Amino acid sequence: MSATPSGPTAFHDLSAFLATPRVNSLALSADGSRLVAAVQTLNGEGTAYVSGLWEIDPTGERAPQRLTRSAKGESAPAFAADGTLFFVSGRDNTDPGAEKGEGKDGATLWALPERGEARQIARHPGGISGYALAARAATLAYSGGLLPGAADAEAHAKLSKDREDAKVTAILYEAGPTRFWDHDLGPAEQHTFVRSVTGEAATVDAGGQGSRDDGESALSPDGSRVAYTRFVNGTVPGLNRDAVVIADAATGEEIRVLEDAEYDYFGPVFSADGRFLLCLRLLKLTYETPYDETLVRVDLETGEETDLLPGFDNWPAGIAVSPIEGDETVWFTADELGHAPVFRRDPDGTVTRLTVSGAYSSLQVAPDAATLYALRTDIDAAPVPVRLDAAGAAQSPVALKAPGDIGALPGRLTEVRIDGDDGFPLRAWLAVPEEASADAPAPLLVFVHGGPQSSWNAWTWRWNPWPFVARGYAVLLPDPALSTGYGQRMHERGWGQWGGQPYRDLMALTDATEARPDIDETRTGLAGGSYGGYMANRVATSTDRFKSIVSHAGLWDLRSFQGDTDGSWIFRQIFGDQLTQPERYEANSPVLGAERVRTPMLVVHGAKDYRVPVGQGMALFQDLQRFEVPAKFLYFPDENHWVLKPNHSELWYETLLNFFDAHVLGKGWVRPGLV
Incomplete structure (x- = not known):
């Protein structure tokens, strides 16, 4: 966790927050001497993130050094057996005799020796x-x-x-x-x-x-x-x-x-x-x-x-194997209780949790299998390369020097723990402004994660709580039924009832949070994207306890959604055949309660969203107007399921903040610039 701020932080300035370099992946050379990270930074116009490769000192002593730079960027680093660094880039090939304009053909594969210039290794029409x-x-x-x-x-x-x-x-x-x-x-x-x-x-x-x-x-x-x-x-x-x-x-x-x-x-x-x-x-x-x-x-x-994991109750990811022939040790990550630890599976089947806290990815195993390198992140910590003892347990990693320091946070992170109405233990992260107290309780925002098979356990650039904390809000990040990291029972207790047990868990965690003396229970808002947007819609049709609600890429009409989404067959399996199994559509579709919505809503959607097609957001906005609910629609014609362009991301944060300020705090509505 970053130190307590003595003044304004990067989260008080959206431009500064969004300009922070982002470490995305790691690659370790076969001899273990070199560690390279892909790092995204803003382009000169501030309209896109461009990835470049940086050398990271595995000992943690030397400062990081940038290795590549181009307008198209370089990503997906990996080392060949001889130590040559490979990467993918859309840059043009400037070698003598190369065909001009190759970059228009998509990404190509490049090799960068330890000394010398990068050369193009492979290209394919349409890109690699x-x-x-x-x-x-x-x-x-x-x-x-x-x-x-x-x-x-x-x-x-x-x-x-x-x-x-x-x-x-x-x-x-x-x-x-x-x-x-x-x-x-x-x-x-x-x-x-x-x-x-x-x-x-x-x-x-x-x-x-x-x-x-x-x-x-x-x-x-x-x-x-x-x-x-x-x-x-x-x-x-x-x-x-x-x-x-x-x-x-x-x-x-x-x-x-x-x-x-x-x-x-x-x-x-x-x-x-x-x-x-x-x-x-x-x-x-x-x-x-x-x-x-x-x-x-x-x-x-x-x-x-x-x-290999017959008794392991969570879902593994990020496999890394021992580089030593005959050694069957495997390392992996898995969501667990609001974290995503590194686990080691020994040849005898024993599974050991290596880390105490945080969420890990991009596992890299040293050639002697004694050391692991990984990216570590947390709700209150942006991704950073770290070093771990591969044979250890319950350890805290050694952070390595890398770009992307976020500086001080504008608040503190704590947890909320209760039992659900069925006795199942529930938990959530709660980010609280430094100044919040019983004498000055903070207004509350509840953020519902997507998925729904997901968990609030890592840093996010798109639904980051800290810009909202910098504005004075406490932010609750709950993991209701269907969340990952709580065993298979957590999925079973919410299966087939998207708006049932998950909704009750969400309300119970909100109740417990509002009971805290440093939270103002009279000023609460809610927001979510994807499944979180669905839940925002479900909440809007079920209760008027919130001052305002934001629905980003949310499912509104499950019947029309099921036939229009890119994964139509998946959702037919979840909700059933509409012709012969209408029960789940009738029980879970928010549109059927449209006339009950009274809470002011902000609808956000991208036209390139094929997972939750934009018609869902448009239909919701039309119904809100039809029933005379105060509503706004932030529409991105060239964004997808997420809002990825940095200039649009800044606008997204600004609009949400201003909307909550207007309805949760009772301030006047301030229309964001340029829209």
Whole structure:
């Protein structure tokens, strides 16, 4: 936690807050001597974040040094076996003889030696969406699209040019899905290509990955095998699934496919000896039961699949394996009670929690498996690279010097703990202004997280509580039913009733917070995005206890939403078939209570949002006007499910703050500039 401020902090100035550098990912060299981070900073116009690579001293003694700089930026750092640093960039290739304007073709793969200039290693028409490097061989795998009928990248480039010349943008779908988050899928479909790092070997197409372009792949340490994800369109949408394919890296021939109608497989990682593939296995939801997730290991010779975490009650993520051949130790992260610790799974099956607090990601294991590097964050701490004892337990990490210091906070962080109406233990984070006391209680804002399978356990740049704390508000960050990190029971108790048990948990945590002497229970507002926006709508139709409500990308009419969202089949499984199972739609759809809304509402939505399409926000705004509810609609024609552009993000914060000031504090409405 940052020190108590002696004056205004960065959170009192939205421009300063949003200009803070953001550390996003780490890469460790094979010999453990170099640690590199991708760091986002504002461009000169303040209209976009541009990523660059920084050298981080693993000992924590030296200041960070910037390695790359370009207008397009560099991201996704990784080290090859010989110590060369790779990255992805949309920059043009300025090497003599290079084709001009290559940058317009999308992201390409670059290599930066420890001394010398970066050189382009691989390009693909339409761009490279992801890549992987072999730990002990000069082999790389990368992902890129191929149009129907294109056998290779050259044919794909010709077909793309033919479409461009004919000014054809149409896409013919023969199976779904058709969209993903903020873009149309197709007509190109992702494939994984394997080649030598030096380009001396012929490129091998290891096969299609399906229609979702995450570019997730892995190479065995010796480069002989490649694993990649494939989205499988079922005979009906409910049977859509994610599979992991293991193929021969030299021929592309499939060796084994991890595929099951009951499970999704993703996140492949090879063991250090190449004998096993580890990946995450998600038990698919049904109408009756929620998701469940575990970590599995597959013997590549026998195909035997072993659940490595049979008694672990939370969902693992971020797999990292020991680089020592024969050592079966695995490290991973998982949400747990408002944190996301690092865990170690020893070869005998013992699972140990390495960290005391915070949320961790981007795990990197030193070559002797004695040290871990990771990004650590918390509700009150922006991401920072840290060093951990890989064999330790319940430890606090050593922070390494890196860009992105947020300085002092304008308040303090505490917790709220109660039991739900069914006896289940509940908790929430509470950020409180420094000046709040029984003599000067703070107004309260309640922020509901998205997901709903998610948790308030890490720093966020988009729903950060501290600019609101700097304005004098306390901010409650509750984890109600369906939140991650509280065991499978937390999902079960809210399953199929989005507006039921989660709503009651939310109200109970709000009640407990309002009972604190440093909180003014007469001045409370609520806001949320995605599922949190749904809950904001549900709250608005269920109670008038809040002075104002903000609904960002919120679901309003579950019937129309289910057929319009990019993941239509998922939500049909959750809520049921509208024709034969209307019960959950009728019990959970906020639109059915539209006439009960009395609370002033701010609706926020982006037109490029395909997960919760903008029609949901527009319909909500129209209904609010129809029933004469004080309402405003902040609309972003070029934003998606999130508000990502820094100039728009500043406007988002300013509008929410001014809206709450007007209705929670009773101040006059101040219209933000430029809108």
